[in-house]
């Protein structure tokens with residue numbers, strides 16, 4: 001079952017999945033390992049179920065290990081489901097990160113990991129439970145390409161956050177097009193990320209969206225948001241969702257976020273209102 005050749009994709013020596021595959025550009029070795037193990041698990045552990053032994057490895061402990069590995073996986077890196085358009089746009093923004101104008105925002109399934117790495121200063125989560133158990137909604141599908149494929153980039157001096165978004169088939173509303181709720185989700189997340197960087201801990205108080213043109217599933221759009229004004233605890237933002245060539249305006253939105261008390265956990269905050 002195990003290949004002695006190893007996987008040229010990730011150099012994982014015992015990987016039976018992709019012995020001949022070429023490593024994709026921009027794919028981190030670690031991500032590839034997780035992909036390979038994912039496939040391996042689906043193929044073998046999934047068929048057998050928990051508690052079986054494969055070459056001395058319990059599928060249960062392997063699954064636990066994989067779930068821990070997944071927590072440290074950055075989902076905002078390219079994967080095989082990304083279209084050429086998504087890759088090109090990603091490379092363009094990566095290029096703009098070189099002089100420090102833009103910053104790539106890594107993205108993890110669990111907020112815990114995100115707060116450790118990129119929200120440490122701006123989003124102070126005080127409750128341990130809150131940090132460890134907050135699973136980010138747009139990262140709720142484990143299979144690549146079926147749901148929200150996205151990567152965000154922040155321009156701190158312009159107080160601007162962009163999101164490259166490729167909606168997958170599970171986000172379907174009208175046949176062939178993204179559900180308006182999924183568009184709202186990605187707008188809220190992009191605008192929300194922007195507001196967090198500017199104001200710290202915030203919550204959406206108002207989000208107003210005008211849907212101008214439907215978004216075809218599998219296409220790539222650019223969600224472009226910026227902070228317009230900050231008044232005390234109120235952060236006003238606006239956003240446009242456009243096709244890559246900029247010719248089609250899919251949606252435009254305005255939002256109000258309210259800054260919360262960063263020293264309190266969300267539960268404390270809500271009970272004191």
Ligand SMILES: CCCCCCCCCCCCCC(=O)SCCNC(=O)CCNC(=O)[C@H](O)C(C)(C)COP(=O)(O)OP(=O)(O)OC[C@H]1O[C@@H](n2cnc3c(N)ncnc32)[C@H](O)[C@@H]1OP(=O)(O)O
Pocket residue numbers: 105114118119152188189190192193194196197203204205206233234256258260273
């Ligand atoms: C960055 C890294 C990458 C991204 C990773 C992470 C991404 C995560 C992104 C996650 C993104 C997902 C995010 C989500 O999904 S957040 C989930 C959806 N949002 C909610 O559930 C919020 C529910 N609402 C509340 O909890 C409270 O109402 C809040 C906290 C918002 C305000 O209650 P609070 O008691 O604290 O404040 P206040 O009532 O004294 O009001 C204060 C001021 O604000 C004005 N006001 C209030 N509401 C409105 C309104 N609707 N329109 C116009 N104005 C409004 C109000 O008049 C007053 O003004 P003034 O009288 O002072 O002039």
